[in-house]
Amino acid sequence: MSVRVRFAPSPTGYLHIGAARSALFNWLYAKKTGGKFLLRIEDTDLQRSTDESTRSIIDGLEWLGLSYDEELVFQSANADKHRAAANKLVAEGKAYRDFTPKAERNDATVKQGIADRARAHAAEGVDHRSNPFRDLAGEESDKRAAAGEPFAVRLKIASDGKTHFDDMVYGPQEREYSEIEDLVLLRSDGHPLYNLSVVIDDIEMGITHVIRGQDHLTNTHKQILLYQALGARLPHFAHLPLILAPNKGKLSKRKHGEVVSLTTYRDRGFVPAAFRNFLALLGWSPAEGKEVLSVDELIAEFSLEHIHRSPAVFNFQENDPRHWTDEKALWMNAEYIRTMPVDDLLPMIKAELRANKLWREEYDEDDHDWFVSAVQVIRQRFHTLKDFSAQGRAYFSDDFDFDEAAVNKNLRKEPKLKELLPGLADHLEKLDPFNHDTAEAALRGFAEESGVKAGLLINGSRTMLTGQAVGPSMFEVFAILGQKRSVERLRSGVPWFDAMNAVGDV
RNA sequence: GGCGCAUUGGUGUAGUUGGUUAACACGCUGCCCUCUCAAGGCAGAGAUCACGGGUUCGAGUCCCGUAUGCGCUACCA
Secondary structure, eight states, X not given: OOXXXXXXXXXXXSOBHHHHHHHHHXXXXXXXHTOEEEEEEXXXXXXXXOHHHHHHHHHHHHHHTOOOOSOOEEGGGGHHHHHHHHHHHHHTTSEEEEOSOXXXXXXXXXXXXXXXXXXXXXXXTOOTTOOTXXXXXXXXXXXXXXXTOOOEEEEOOOSSOEEEEEETTTEEEEEEGGGSOOOEEEOTTSOBOHHHHHHHHHHHXXXXXXXXXXXXXXXXXXXXXXXXXXXXXXXXXXXXXXXXXXXXXXXXXXXXXXXXXXXXXXXXXXXXXXXXXXHHTSSBOOXXXXXXXXXXXXXXXXXXXXXXXXXXXXXXXXXXXXXXXXXXXXXXXXXXXXHSOHHHHHHHHHHHHHHTTOOOGGXXXXXXXXXXXXXXXXXXXXXXXXXXXXXXXXXXXXXXXXXXXXXXXXXXXOTTHHXXXXXXXXXXXXXXSOSHHHHHHXXXXXHHHHTSOHHHHHHHHHHHHHSSSOOSOHHHHHHHHHHHHHHHHHHHOHHHHHHHHSOSOO
């Protein structure tokens, strides 16, 4: 039987990186086994589900390159099937109507409420099979239902025995029935609940392997009971270790903000392949040590056996712009930016420049070769796509900012540069041809005849031409910017002439 | 409260029939390269493998206990 896996997020917000990783692992498993990867939106919680969120999930998967097979399934569309299944279980005596009035719960205190109730039950000796309606006669139950009395439907779980399954990641698991309450399948308003819906939908969609977060590990036992009650064949289960915050707590948007949202990485200039690669390494590692892996390599290397069981910490420092997300993710992105095939990178840079009004159509036409060579040079030290429009701005526009510290360090510190730089411009202007080597010879010659170190002119030029203190080799910069712009910028004197006497504001 | 899962340097991980100085990547430090910053090369710091017992000639690897963290326990998903 061929593999069918699914990613089943609930559309109650942005796509969380933990969920994105689940999607990735499901997708990789499908590709690895030649199976199908399906997407199901679990929107049964109507109050909290939004179209916007669904949109962002789909966009996020697309951005990561995780395309799904077959039609997108909305769980809410199957509600009737879920209800029918529950009613069938009632008719078969495998589930029962519970006429106990619904207890109101406050979302904020549920966890505490659960613990309190459990403690109280233990103290009073109340067990999970003590529901008074559990063994209500069928006729009586039908009569009360027909009379319009509200009821929830609960699965009737046997008093003795245990469920077990062999998790593909966590190994053999078992749980006593006595630990499991008769779970509610249908709310008293007829609304099907999560455990019922997933099981029915997974059966319906022919899912063979359920790969999801470890937070569902213990729920699996309840779902197995449902599969059995429904007489359905069990899928294989594989649970994934959770991704935690640096303090080993839960990673949540509430507490940690946008670092946990996949779209943040897109918006902050990540190359999708780089982030996908990084995500793949959270909780899984390839058999061989190699960590930078193309999609094809990921697929070839991927196996559930190499997923490990302890939770992974997603390392980042809040309030520190330099370490706003995991350093390894940042490194991975830089690695991709400087080493990936330039043709794959170009469209992303184009989009970035376009968004900042720095794109010119000539870059696709007459100036294409120039554009490629400029990218080849500057991408070497960039970390995100954003850098192309920020630090890289001077390569694409004459309107760029000067870094204050760079101006102080490379220009203001040596007043002689006020004359030297225009002097250098005069020499460069005469060059024919103008290129890396001739520019270097001219600069070094001029430095010697002026009695100054070449480095002084080089660093001064860097700041005059790019506004920055750091960047590629200066002669490469001259070559990229070309003779005309190099000469103009050397003569412009903008950032420091005026500021020398004045207040220092550029 | 109960049940479950986990615990290897700061982080991600390797180590899966128990057997040399616990390996790799990111990060960090230093040196080289050099016009700056990266990249790259070289060198280095950093782990009594959560803790305590036990089994064994020998344990990160097996067993028991403890602690800590996380998850589940709901007419949430």
